[in-house]
Amino acid sequence: MPRPIRATIDVSALRHNLAIVRRSAPDARTYAVIKANAYGHGLLRAARAFDSSEGFAILEFDNAVRLRDAGIGKPVLLLEGFFDVQEMRTAAALGFACALHDAEQVAMLDELAAGQRLDLCIKLNTGMNRLGIPASGLSAVLEALQDHPHVGSLTLMTHFACADEERGVAEQWHRFCEATRGVALSCTAANSAAILRHPQTHGSWVRPGIMLYGASPFADVTAEALGLRPAMTLASEIIGVQALEAGDAVGYGASFVAPRPMRIGIVACGYADGYPRHAPSGTAVLVEGERTGIVGRVSMDMLCVDLTHLPAAGRGSTVILWGQGLPADEVAAAAGTISYELFCALANRVPVVERE
Ligand SMILES: *Cc1c(COP(=O)(O)O)cnc(C)c1O
Numbered sequence: 001m002p003r004p005i006r007a008t009i010d011v012s013a014l015r016h017n018l019a020i021v022r023r024s025a026p027d028a029r030t031y032a033v034i035k036a037n038a039y040g041h042g043l044l045r046a047a048r049a050f051d052s053s054e055g056f057a058i059l060e061f062d063n064a065v066r067l068r069d070a071g072i073g074k075p076v077l078l079l080e081g082f083f084d085v086q087e088m089r090t091a092a093a094l095g096f097a098c099a100l101h102d103a104e105q106v107a108m109l110d111e112l113a114a115g116q117r118l119d120l121c122i123k124l125n126t127g128m129n130r131l132g133i134p135a136s137g138l139s140a141v142l143e144a145l146q147d148h149p150h151v152g153s154l155t156l157m158t159h160f161a162c163a164d165e166e167r168g169v170a171e172q173w174h175r176f177c178e179a180t181r182g183v184a185l186s187c188t189a190a191n192s193a194a195i196l197r198h199p200q201t202h203g204s205w206v207r208p209g210i211m212l213y214g215a216s217p218f219a220d221v222t223a224e225a226l227g228l229r230p231a232m233t234l235a236s237e238i239i240g241v242q243a244l245e246a247g248d249a250v251g252y253g254a255s256f257v258a259p260r261p262m263r264i265g266i267v268a269c270g271y272a273d274g275y276p277r278h279a280p281s282g283t284a285v286l287v288e289g290e291r292t293g294i295v296g297r298v299s300m301d302m303l304c305v306d307l308t309h310l311p312a313a314g315r316g317s318t319v320i321l322w323g324q325g326l327p328a329d330e331v332a333a334a335a336g337t338i339s340y341e342l343f344c345a346l347a348n349r350v351p352v353v354e355r356e
Contacts, residue, residue, distance in 0.1 A: 004237035005268050007352045008323070009041050013214050013229035014049035020227050021208045024195050028202040031057035031077050031188065033209035040274075040343040041213055041232055044070055045354060050212065057207050061087050068094050077121060077188075077207075080131065085111045092116040092150075099123045099157060101131040106141060109150045117152035120145065121188060124179060126172040128161040135179035142183065155204070156180050156187040163201075164193035164217045173201055193217035196226060215329050215339035223327055232343060233323025234274070234350070238265035238287070241307065241314055250304050251296035256281050262295075263307045267319045270301040274345040275321055276335035279303075283334040286320040287313045 021030055032053040033039075038046030043063050047056060047070070055075030058064050061083075064076050073095075081098040082088040085108060091098055092112055097119035100106065112118060122141060125132030133141055138156075145151050158176050160169045176189065186204035192211035194201045196218075210216075214230040216223040223230065244250070244258040265287065271277040275298055282293040285305050290313070295304045307313045322328040328339040335342075 002351070003268050004239070005273055005350055006235060007040075007346055007350050008233045008235065008355055009045060009352060010229070010231050010233070010324075010355050011045070011049045012356060013231040014041070014046060014212060015052075016229050017212045017214050017231065018050055018053060018208075021195060021206065021211060025190070025199070025202045025206045028190075028204060028206045029054040031055045031075070031205050031207045032212055033057045033079075033191075033207050034063075035059040035079060035209070036344045037063075039209060039213045039340065040346040042352060042354075043067075046212075047072055055205070061090075064096055065090070065094065075119075081105060081123075082108075088118065089113065089116065092118045095119070097121055097153070097155070099131070100141075100145075101125075101133060103133070103137075103141070106144050109145075109148060112150040117150055119152040119155075121155045121157040123157045123159070124176060126158045126175040126179070128159055128172070130159070132158065135175050138179050138183070154185050156183065156185050158189050160189065160191060160194055160198075160201070163191055163198060164219070169194055169198045169201055173198070191217070210340055213339075213343060215327070215343070219333070223329060230323045230328065232328070232346070234269070234321040234346070235323070236267050236269040236273075236319050236321065238305075238307075238313065238315055238317045238319060239268045239302075240266035242266065242304075249296075252299055253297055256296035256304075261308075263311075264295055264304045265307045265313060265317065265319070267303050267305055267321075268301070269303055269319070269321055270299050272300045272347055273350050274342065274347045275303060276332070276337060276342060276345070278337070279331065279335040284326060284330060286326050288317050289320075289325065291326075 030053040032050040034046050057077040059079045077097045100120045101123040123132040188205035189201045190206045192208045214228045244262040248258045250256040277298045281295050292306050322331045332339045
């Protein structure tokens with residue numbers, strides 16, 4: 001029998017979550033965000049599940065090419081644009097729209113071959129201060145790009161820093177609207193949090209990521225409350241059991257000491273599988289559907305769970321680390337991170353199975 005860990009991707013959950021995007025932003029088209037191997041869910045699997053979305057947003061050039069190789073002809077937006085002239089030419093040849101975030105990229109457009117045109121999303125920095133041209137520089141960039149022989153369509157773009165938080169989008173959205181007033185171009189701004197909470201920002205194209213995968217963009221609202229379904233379930237099995245006396249320690253660093261006699265299960269899942277090493281004792285897991293907690297440090301290939309109150313559990317019992325019945329958001333919060341990071345960290349060595 002192979003090592004029992006596996007990630008199950010529920011394709012119907014992916015489709016369901018896209019339907020929630022549709023319902024939340026009925027007047028916008030959707031760039032389903034499938035960067036980072038579709039947040040760990042599998043690039044082409046996700047692209048197929050999201051075949052009713054109008055386009056895809058992605059970051060890695062080679063993966064964008066894989067979409068075309070797989071026969072996917074719909075709009076593809078490269079969220080960080082092109083990094084060199086060769087990529088720019090290939091982007092134009094394959095019809096990838098590119099985020100354009102600095103003046104150097106404008107100058108590079110002259111290197112396109114005769115007749116080549118590139119679709120561009122002009123990314124404005126409206127306050128996140130990551131990528132983007134300053135809002136005050138938009139008119140100069142527009143002047144350079146409108147009627148440019150190598151420019152195809154133009155779209156206005158920005159990205160929100162706090163759409164999921166109390167602070168919201170008001171300041172950034174105000175700057176965006178001020179800077180783009182009177183510019184008759186389509187626009188794209190909303191990530192998952194803005195799709196769900198800030199409908200004024202939906203614009204022509206929305207860019208959902210995390211919600212498609214069934215996790216919540218908000219710290220204070222569960223995915224379930226948003227009607228989302230978890231798409232990834234990470235599961236494994238108990239491969240050993242230990243009986244502890246009071247005072248016995250568990251795992252590296254002997255960081256957990258049994259306060260009383262305990263029965264613990266050893267699970268074939270560790271940080272080399274993508275489970276967060278920083279998850280503290282008590283972080284929830286499901287053993288045969290019953291909630292319990294991990295004990296001791298997560299090691300590379302194993303972690304330990306408390307079975308003291310689960311006498312029927314033992315070698316071969318199914319353990320769910322996150323997903324069906326246990327939100328990744330909850331596990332992530334316990335480990336001081338967000339579900340995005342758990343999904344993206346799913347290791348290559350974990351076999352993935354697909355469920356319709
Ligand atoms: C990743 C990303 C998104 C998706 O964000 P979520 O919070 O996962 O919905 C949208 N836009 C840009 C520019 C991104 O980089």
